[in-house]
Amino acid sequence: MTLLESSITSVHNPRVKSWAQLLDKKGRDKQGQFIIEGVHLVQEALASGAAVETLIVASDRQQELPTGLLEQALAAGIECVAVSEQVLAKCTDTLAPQAVLAVLPKLRYEPRDLLAAAAPGLVVVIDGIQDPGNLGTIIRSADAVGATGVLLGRGTVDLYNPKTVRSTMGSLFHLPIVQGDLRDALPQAASAGAAIVTTSLQAKMSCYEYDFREPVWFVVGNEGQGVSEEVSLLATEEIIIPMQGRAESLNAAMAATVVLFEAMRQRGVS
Known part of the structure; x- marks a missing residue:
């Protein structure tokens, strides 16, 4: 019936x-x-x-x-x-x-919701990701490691794109996801004591050497261009994911996941 x-x-x-x-x-x-x-x-x-x-x-x-x-x-x-x-x-x-x-x-979170989170925060910052599957996967990884939230910068694919929503597998309901101007939000986070961390092929420090136990806002860049120049200038730290094989780089979502799980490992897996 x-x-x-x-x-x-x-x-x-x-x-x-x-x-x-x-x-x-x-x-x-x-x-x-x-x-x-x-x-x-x-x-x-x-x-x-x-x-x-x-x-x-x-x-x-x-x-x-x-x-x-x-x-x-x-x-x-x-x-x-x-x-x-x-x-x-x-x-x-x-x-x-x-x-x-x-x-x-639509979700009603604001950038101040991430700044008000209890320390030590781990915020994932998205700078221009274009593929909805990549964005959904990063949000799912952020949820999996217990991140404080996700900040979507300008030029990023729409969070509510049906493909993005499906790729999150429900994680978009589990943590704050905010849309905002990185030029405003990142300096505010830095002033509040958070490190602004990006990946770079020129970085000297491995992601396994960096100390993720303190408040960190980790920036994930565009699939082809990486982190934009204006956002790179706001970074306080640069790290690199070491690779032993012949691949030049990792998919953006995969790279983000590697770093996020290292951060979770350092913070203690309950």
């Missing part, structure tokens, strides 16, 4: 058009909302207390949802709407949509 009997079946329905606009950054910015897809992301959002506004459920596939998911959402006062497969497909960019989507407001 299904909980949701009535269904939106027309892709021309005004609400469907509004949801579909969230696939584009312009629509997300205008509405201040974004979409997540799939059981795992919806469960993570609900478990974290995220302000889920609407669940969009495939009418004929409600039985695919985990037992109690709809009841939990309805009990929390979340609007639950059944839709046809055509409507569901209109609201996602995947070829084989899962049975549930959710609409949420």
Whole structure:
């Protein structure tokens, strides 16, 4: 027996058009909302207390949802709407949509939330990452090591890009993710006692030699160009990831993960 009997079946329905606009950054910015897809992301959002506004459920596939998911959402006062497969497909960019989507407001964190965090902070700073999969992976790694939060600088791919959201695997609900101007935020962090650390092929100190036990804001640069010149000038320390093989460099997300797990090791793995 299904909980949701009535269904939106027309892709021309005004609400469907509004949801579909969230696939584009312009629509997300205008509405201040974004979409997540799939059981795992919806469960993570609900478990974290995220302000889920609407669940969009495939009418004929409600039985695919985990037992109690709809009841939990309805009990929390979340609007639950059944839709046809055509409507569901209109609201996602995947070829084989899962049975549930959710609409949420954008996260409301500010750079000051990272500055106010208890020391010793470990903030991951993103300077111009363009690939949504890379950004999502870095956020997931930041979550995995218990980072204080993530700061997204100008020129970085949109956090709410559906591919970015999927790549986080729910980690975007687990720690503060802030968008801000690095030219303002990094000097403020340095004034508060944090080291601003970047990687550089010219650096003399290995990431395994650097002391990550103190407050650190670690900057991850663009995939092709690395950390921008204006942000490099704000750095207080440069480190290098030593490599013994013949590879010239690592993928940006992989390099960030190597450094973050070294920071976690030094800080003590509980």
